[in-house]
Amino acid sequence: MLRPTVGELLEGVRVQLAAQVLPSVPAGAEARQLKAALHVLEMVAETWDREHTRLEADNADIDRTIEAFCSQTGRVREPTDHRAAAAKNRFPGVRDEQLRRLMARNQSLQEELEALQQRRRRHPDADPGADQLLLELHIRTTARSEGRNDSG
Structure with missing residues (x-):
């Protein structure tokens, strides 16, 4: 088995984007799109397997x-x-x-x-x-x- 798993990779990307990128994005359409993408990443990370x-x-x-x-x-x-x-x-x-x-x-x-x-x-x-x-x-x-x- 390869580590990190697909779920771990997705969750890692999601966490880093939420912590480091989202705070620097001004409120508006871009922030809403990023939040939607973060939600998708979370869903896929939890259910991919x-x-x-x-x-x-x-x-x-x-x-x-x-x-x-x-x-x-x-x-x-x-x-x-x-x-x-x-x-x-x-x-x-x-x-x-x-x-x-x-x-x-x-x-x-x-x-x-x-x-x-x-x-x-x-x-x-x-x-x-x-x-x-x-x-x-x-x-x-x-x-x-x-x-x-x-x-x-």
């Missing part, structure tokens, strides 16, 4: 939610060719093939979920329980993205 696990959990969770949504609303789930989605989606800067596959599947599942939600919006009274499924999914995926929960 959990991306595979988070995406696996998100994918499984979204897949289960779509199944439950279809079951509750009586919809038939249309087959989705996740390989075709992976082929059409490119992720610049992502060199890890497993991560690229996870990202493509996630995007494909997100598109499938969005299509279900669009149909749901056209018929909002069809099944109020479906809204609860979607809200719970949102809460779980948000918690995982913030590092509060890496499970499905």
